[in-house]
Amino acid sequence: xxxxxxxxxxxWASIQVLAFAVLFLMVLILWIKxxxxxxxYKKMMSGAEGNLEEILLQLQEAYRQTGxxxxxxxxxxxxxxxxxxxxxxxxxVIRYNAFAQHSSDLSxxxxxxxxxxxxxxxxxxxxxxxxxxxxxxLEQGRSKYSLSPEEEKVIQLVxxxxxx
Numbered sequence: 001x002x003x004x005x006x007x008x009x010x011x012w013a014s015i016q017v018l019a020f021a022v023l024f025l026m027v028l029i030l031w032i033k034x035x036x037x038x039x040x041y042k043k044m045m046s047g048a049e050g051n052l053e054e055i056l057l058q059l060q061e062a063y064r065q066t067g068x069x070x071x072x073x074x075x076x077x078x079x080x081x082x083x084x085x086x087x088x089x090x091x092x093v094i095r096y097n098a099f100a101q102h103s104s105d106l107s108x109x110x111x112x113x114x115x116x117x118x119x120x121x122x123x124x125x126x127x128x129x130x131x132x133x134x135x136x137x138l139e140q141g142r143s144k145y146s147l148s149p150e151e152e153k154v155i156q157l158v159x160x161x162x163x164x
Contacts, residue, residue, distance in 0.1 A: 085115035092158035097151050098125045106131075109150045111158040117141035121151045 098107035106126035113119035
């Protein structure tokens with residue numbers, strides 16, 4: 001009797017049958033796993049909302065629209081920020097004694113400005129018998145009317161305010 005690889009033919013046939021059984025078992029396991037993966041793939045590719053390619057295209061379009069909307073909102077925010085700078089929201093007042101001998105601190109200068117130093121300064125001069133009220137418009141912190149030192153001081157005070 002002839003030996004194969006130094007083994008008897010019966011031993012060799014047993015090894016071949018065993019190897020075939022192991023390979024068959026591995027193929028069977030892989031086939032079962034492939035079927036599970038294939039089912040999941042088909043379920044993913046044909047969902048209730050369409051297949052994956054359509055979903056990806058819809059997501060891409062939604063992303064593009066979101067970017068455009070974000071740009072529009074950014075422009076609107078920048079416009080609002082500029083408008084806020086024009087709101088006359090900076091206010092300051094200084095009280096003083098216009099006539100040192102005759103009255104207390106009943107005179108005042110009130111400045112109302114925006115971020116560009118546009119607005120007005122309102123001054124009330126109080127004397128013993130009467131009060132005079134003056135309003136002077138401001139553009140960039142200047143007025144075409146002469147400003148008193150107190151008016152200039154209150155304009156400077158209001159111009160230096162932060163975060164209002």
